[in-house]
Amino acid sequence: LTSCLSIPDPRQRDALIHLEASMQTGGQVVLSDAEQRLDALLFKMKQEETAKEDFPPAMHFFKARDLIKGSPIFSLLQKMPKGGALHLHDLAIVDVEWLVKNVTYRPYCYMCITDNRSIRFIFSSQLPKPLQRCSPWIQLEHLRAKMVNVTELDNSIRNNLTLYTDQDPEAVYPSQDVVWEAFEQKFLALWGLVMYAPVFREYFYQGLSEFYMDNVMYVELRVLLAEIYELDGSTHDSAFTLRTYQDISRQFKANHPDFFGVRVIFSIHRGVNASVMTGAVEEAMKLQKDFPDIMAGFDMVGREDSGKPLWDFREALSLPAERGVPMPFFFHAGETNLQGTEVDQNLLDALLFNTSRIGHGFALPRHPLARDLSRRRGVALEVCPISNQVMKLVKDLRNHPAAGLMSEDHPVVISSDDPAMFGASGLSYDFYEAFVGFGGIRSHLGSLKQLAINSIRYSSLTPQQQEEALAQWQTKWNKFVSENAF
Amino acid sequence: LTSCLSIPDPRQRDALIHLEASMQTGGQVVLSDAEQRLDALLFKMKQEETAKEDFPPAMHFFKARDLIKGSPIFSLLQKMPKGGALHLHDLAIVDVEWLVKNVTYRPYCYMCITDNRSIRFIFSSQLPKPLQRCSPWIQLEHLRAKMVNVTELDNSIRNNLTLYTDQDPEAVYPSQDVVWEAFEQKFLALWGLVMYAPVFREYFYQGLSEFYMDNVMYVELRVLLAEIYELDGSTHDSAFTLRTYQDISRQFKANHPDFFGVRVIFSIHRGVNASVMTGAVEEAMKLQKDFPDIMAGFDMVGREDSGKPLWDFREALSLPAERGVPMPFFFHAGETNLQGTEVDQNLLDALLFNTSRIGHGFALPRHPLARDLSRRRGVALEVCPISNQVMKLVKDLRNHPAAGLMSEDHPVVISSDDPAMFGASGLSYDFYEAFVGFGGIRSHLGSLKQLAINSIRYSSLTPQQQEEALAQWQTKWNKFVSENAF
Ligand SMILES: [Zn+2]
Ligand SMILES: [Zn+2]
Incomplete structure (x- = not known):
């Protein structure tokens, strides 16, 4: 028990407050004069927003959405170049x-x-x-x-x-x-609509448009590569689906030269058995070889709590290493609040399989070792606040574990998972929740800038592509700042 | 982005899982044979409890209470010697x-x-x-x-x-x-009932009985030291109130030799102005001198978010140090989920004033520097799960920040704040929430043992008293284990 007395020195106190603030995501970003003016504006907006009776991050997104739409911070976030969206699913990116x-x-x-x-x-x-x-x-x-x-x-x-x-x-x-x-039923309802060949092309183009309109310049999409079908009932294989993604992405980029591109993460439902999983990993290796530009890697989807743990599939997941075939993993892990179960080991196992990023990682603060590994190896968490709230992991987003992680600049990116499923669109709603909800009064323009930069730095792009993308993003950012700083 | 491939070694994986488990509160406690048998029983109970449809820690305590009452884990926790209750308030310790x-x-x-x-x-x-x-x-x-x-x-x-x-x-x-x-109105309703001299003595004795029956052997009570009144309207001063606490405690201890005792923390409402605060600190110093056995130190009470921050009272709080008078602080701090406000600095300020413990510290994970200070200095958090849920800081107790803190053995004790106000009693309900809710499947008998030991180690007792109390507790513990391990 501490018993020695202490009179705090106000200057030392100030220094500690600043030190702690500098530890957060973006806490070390040095702002230009124009950025500082914009930041002052943002700070004022946030104080006004926090003083209101209804605080959107504390409310369910379905009830908060209209409030957020009317928020000046949200308008600014929509205009802001947000970099890449790294955690999205194929069938839920377009307004229903x-x-x-x-x-x-x-x-x-x-x-x-x-x-x-x-x-x-x-x-x-x-x-x-x-x-x-x-x-x-x-x-x-x-x-x-x-x-x-x-x-x-x-x-x-x-x-x-x-x-x-x-x-x-x-x-x-x-x-x-x-x-x-309900989520899985609605996914099945979307299936027949979207996988019809002519619709599929338009759907994906429309999805890219919605993110482009929201000032997102790059997308990494989890895709099932399900069969595309024609009016006569004939179907195409997964390579056809992947090629279609590639064609539409190129077409979109041709029409929007300031859009950087798309990569996809081949994903399979975690409900399958071991032999199906082995087949999927083998298919992924083949696709990775045949479509190196667009294929980013491999993941599993579906509810973790009711699915098999990653470790059950260790043989299939070891295949690429055994064969010396590069196969980046982007595992969903820790999207649970059941602690100590088999499934709750997914976080550690994802890291042991050298996952490139972690989808959600909601349970990370309860796993100090996994937390430390993720930090030291720079394995970013793809944090999707609205998804976690709607899927009932957390009610008040101020209590989201990412709030603590971002207070010490743990590697994170913000994404929107299945925006159309949650009544959201693009990335701005999730950026709002992260900026206002996790960050409280303390997060600032530097935090936003860092999150945008993270989304490129932690992407699956090559280092050279990242430099290009960052340069493009910087141009957009400068324009954004000069147009909005007064 | 990590791209090198990896085939995890199952033995290394096991080692990491065990390493992480050993990092939690009580993770390093070595269990005797009998303790291991009891632990196996507990583990089975917990698995059964977790498999049920309604998981009490995920529910509001008012709805979960009857389920908890019927839980075999709860029965065991009631019998368990829990050590001390270090965060309680004077007017809410007796069943209404x-x-x-x-x-x-x-x-x-x-x-x-x-x-x-x-x-x-x-x-x-x-x-x-x-x-x-x-x-x-x-x-x-x-x-x-x-x-x-x-x-x-x-x-x-x-x-x-x-x-x-x-x-x-x-x-x-x-x-x-x-x-x-509602909380403050109900407190005012209790006031006139409890502060009547004959009732006051019986009330406090009854409060101690309820904790004793719940196998709590020591109590540290936040007390306002309000005026006790008589039937003719005459009133007594704060020294009288404190002396009454001391008399009743001694009487209770005389009747229950295995009860270790009571100390009190003089507390004042944070709504007062600077000069009233100065007066209160001066009074506290005097009482500390006159009643060294029972007076443990000083704190402020009332809602942090609507009260003044600690820093506003820095002059008053610096008085003991200036005068060289020992005055341990036990500040409530961080009982908020508003981040970055003035009030949100209370955690750091409490630590700068060398607080002996922190009441609640709910916001600690968002303050990496304060977190680190609290850990390195061994400043324990008094975690009151049910209080935080009822006062609407967190809905699902699995998301309580203490879950993450306890996964790395951050210094914590479990307490019940105002059990009668929340429909709880003693400590067992809060121990249940901590053990089943924060700990998940992974926490075990060692965690419970550690929490009980913490409640003595982080108490305001002198080192010598702590040894005595620990020896008494150990006897009770051994009896508990031998009576319940099969
Ligand atoms: Zn997802
Ligand atoms: Zn309290």
Whole structure:
């Protein structure tokens, strides 16, 4: 027990406060005069925002979204060049309104309703074969023709494609089990719509547009490389899907020269058995060889708590090393708050398999050894605040573990996981939660700058590509600062 | 970006898992054979408990309480010798049922109802002077005599003395502001009941009994040292109150030789102005000199977010050092999730004033420098899980920051703050939340043992007293183990 008395020296106190502030993400960034002016503006905005009765990061995002939309900080974050989005999933990057209005209105679009009241879609030139546990297929064109008012139908379709709801989210999704079940059902509803060849191309182009509009210059996308199908029911292999991603990315880049590009992380559902996993890793190695530009590496998706732990797949995951084939891993790990389970070892195991980054890493602060390894090796956490809140890992985002990690500049990037599923879009909403929620009053323009730089430094780009991307980003950043600093 | 491949060695992996487990609170405790048998039993209980659908630490305590009561882990924790309770407040250590049934039924007990529908009490030999913003005083004896059924009245009184409710706590207390306002009103309602001289003695004795029954052997109590009053309206000074604490403690110890004792921390509301604070510190120094056995030190109470920061009182708090008078501090600090505010500096300032322990320290993980200081200096956090949940700092106790801190054996003790206010009693409920909620599957009997030892090691007892207390505790512990290990 400390018993010696102490009169703190105010100057020493100031020095310690500054020292602690300098330890945070971006705490050592030196700001130019213009940046300092912008930072002063931001500081004022944040003080005003914190003084209001409703503090958005403490609220469920579904209820906070409109408040955030009206926030001057959010407007600024939208304009800010945010660098890359490194944790996104293929089927949830486009506003579902676009799918309802542009996709379900196309001819040959069939829908059926499952026993558990979800929906499925397929495009087909003739009546598709019936689906198990589903109503007979109805052609949407015919259904809509018979209706006086299609708004209700369209709303119902939209609600089946996203978790977002204007009802009370706590009542609609009372537990992690319920929200994960809904999440997977909605993913299956999206599947038939998006994987139809003509839609697929437009969907991906639209997704890139939404991120580009949100001032994101680079994207790394987790992709299932599922079969793309045609109207006659014929399907393509995973190489075709990957090539399509590559073609559309190049086309998008040709139309938007200041967009840096896309890389993809081939992902497989963690529910598969060992032999399927082995096949997937072998396929990943082949794709990595055939498409070195766009293929970034390998990951698993699906709910960790109900799936198999990484360690169960250690044989399959050891294949690349055994064969001397480079295969970067980008594992989801620690997206759980059950401590001490088999699944809770995923963080350490991901690091033992030399993962390049960690998806979420929500449980990291409870794993001091994994935390230390991740820090020393520069294995960045892909932090997706809104996703973690909607999937019920944490209620008040000020309590998100990344708040503590960012207070000591642990390597992190901010991403949005499945923005369309959460009623968000692009990266700005998640940047808002991170900046205002995790950072509190103390985080500043330097923190934002560091997060943007992190998203390039921790990307799968080669060092040379990173330099190029950083140079491009710096130009955008300077423009942003000069246009917004007064 | 890490790109070299790795095949993890299972033996190295095991070693790392064990290393990480050994870093947690109690991770290095060596268990005897009997302890190992008890630990195996505990592990089985915990696995069964975690597999159930409703996981109490994830639920609001008001809803979880009955589940916890029925838990075999909880029964064991009740029997376990827990050492000391180091963070408690004077007016909230006794089950309110006792107050309703034993205190409000005494003669001369007057009650009035305030404008904001709280209640106040006073014992008085004649009709007391009217209170501002309150209904006329009614003598409860007369009121009850006129009623056919007093149950409703008694229930209403009880509800006014505790935050606990069987209604939906989220609906009753939707925000931190609401719950803190209710907390302070209920404290004022308790005041008139407890500070009446005859009640005060019995109340404190009853409080010690409740902790003793819960196998707590030592108590450090934050006390306001408010005026004790008599039936004729006369009042006593703070020395009288302190002497009463000392007398009752000695009496309790005489009746229970295996109870180690009580020390008190003189506390003043942080809402006061600088000159009142100076007066309080001066009074504390005098009391420390006059009652060295029972006086442990000084603290401030009341909601940090709405009160003045510690730094505002730096002149008063520097007085003991200036005068060379020993005055241990036990500051509440960091009981907030607003980051970067003036109040959020309390953690660092408490440490700069050489605080002996930190009350709550909820914000510590966001202050890497304060965290490091607290660790290196062995300044323990008094972690009160149920209090933090009811006061709406954190919803799911698995996300409590202490989970991360305990995974690396940061100095902590577990306490219950205001158990009667939260519908809890003693320490066992909070030990349950810490052991099952923070610790997950991984924490074990060694963690519990360490927490009990911590509560003596980080107490304000002298080193010699600590040795005595530890020896007494060890005897109890051995008995507990031998009676429960099979
Ligand atoms: Zn993801
Ligand atoms: Zn307290």
